[in-house]
Amino acid sequence: MNTESPVIQCIFKRRSVRKLKPDPLPDQDMNLMLECLQMAPSAGNIQPWFFYIVKDQALKDRLCTLSFDQKVVAQAPVVFVVCARPLESAKEYGDLGRDFFCIQDTAAAVQNLLLAVHAMGYGAVWIGVVKEKEIAACLGLPENERPVALIPVGLADESPAFPGRKSLDKISRVLG
Numbered sequence: 001m002n003t004e005s006p007v008i009q010c011i012f013k014r015r016s017v018r019k020l021k022p023d024p025l026p027d028q029d030m031n032l033m034l035e036c037l038q039m040a041p042s043a044g045n046i047q048p049w050f051f052y053i054v055k056d057q058a059l060k061d062r063l064c065t066l067s068f069d070q071k072v073v074a075q076a077p078v079v080f081v082v083c084a085r086p087l088e089s090a091k092e093y094g095d096l097g098r099d100f101f102c103i104q105d106t107a108a109a110v111q112n113l114l115l116a117v118h119a120m121g122y123g124a125v126w127i128g129v130v131k132e133k134e135i136a137a138c139l140g141l142p143e144n145e146r147p148v149a150l151i152p153v154g155l156a157d158e159s160p161a162f163p164g165r166k167s168l169d170k171i172s173r174v175l176g
């Protein structure tokens, strides 16, 4: 098996980066990140998502406040907001689509983004959305969109250590 593969290396080396430099990202880099979000798998290929790129400082400051003052949200030159569109999934899959599949789909998109960001030489961290209603209002989201994750992206200003993982015997078992 080729553990030197760039994809495998990217999966292993990616870390959550919580200190970012303010340098702006070139448009073509942001576009490539968007295309990596776009390429994520989704149930039935419904793609029940919408992505916002927040560059406005006042808006980033408000998102920071609504994320328990996690400074990286205000410091990042750009914050991707990954939203789910539950009704698009519900049309095909009913409650399962609305409550479950659309969230899984957006999580897959977020992971694509995190890996792409790392591969492109930037840093990022997944900021969980807790104050969902307030964040939706702050961004003026339509009724059919739920913010699922905030992803501040920029040049890394720290090199975080590997925080460790549970051992494989604690999280996996071969059946048969």
Ligand SMILES: Cc1cc2nc3c(=O)[nH]c(=O)nc-3n(C[C@H](O)[C@H](O)[C@H](O)COP(=O)(O)O)c2cc1C
Binding pocket: 014, 015, 016, 017, 018, 070, 125, 126, 127, 128, 129, 160, 163
């Ligand atoms: C759903 C979710 C929510 C997260 N929320 C936050 C957050 O609010 N703030 C933060 O600093 N990291 C957050 N993280 C990042 C995790 O803390 C991080 O992935 C974990 O500690 C492992 O570190 P690593 O990404 O460097 O491997 C979140 C990750 C996930 C998947």
